[in-house]
Amino acid sequence: MDRLGLRCPWPGYPRPSVLLCLLILTASFLTYPMLRTLSQQLLSVVTGSYVSGTYSIVFVNCPNEQIARDIARYYWNGEIEEATEILLLIKTKTSKVRMLSSYIRLVHPFEIPEVFSLPMDQGDVHYLKWLEEGMEEE
Structure with missing residues (x-):
């Protein structure tokens, strides 16, 4: 005791x-x-800063494009918006995300471009090695 x-x-x-x-x-x-x-x-x-884990990304499987369009309608400036967008995936080191975000803000036409990152926790060992070798700093 x-x-x-x-x-x-x-x-x-x-x-x-x-x-x-x-x-x-x-x-x-x-x-x-x-x-x-x-x-x-x-x-x-x-x-006044963002705290990790406050927001989430939701992936949704849809049976067809029309269902995806119906779900993706959103309000912007008081109106229902339907826009065609292209998702660009950029793989980089976490330490370079801020620099990449700054560059994107300079060249992107939107006032506030949708830029966020997700850490890679797991992946194919060979791919991750290849990725690391491709990003070796000079």
Whole structure:
């Protein structure tokens, strides 16, 4: 019991029970996502900056082009907008995304171009090696 008291101290109580210690750990575990989200939102409001994980990209499979067009209609400047766009995928090092975004803002015709990045967590080892070799800095 002495070892548990040393590992799981509770202010004002020299030796908490095992049940109390488990209750505290469970409560901490269950509230962590909520506390993390709230702290990220607070940081975003205070600093005025974007916090990673605030937005998501949603991929949708559609049975045909008409269904995709129906889903893709969106409001812009008070009107329903339908636009044909081309998705350009650029693979680069994460450290170069800001520089690439700056370049795109200079040459893109939109006032605010849609530029975002997703980290590559996994991939074919041979492809990733080839990609790395192609991006070696001089």
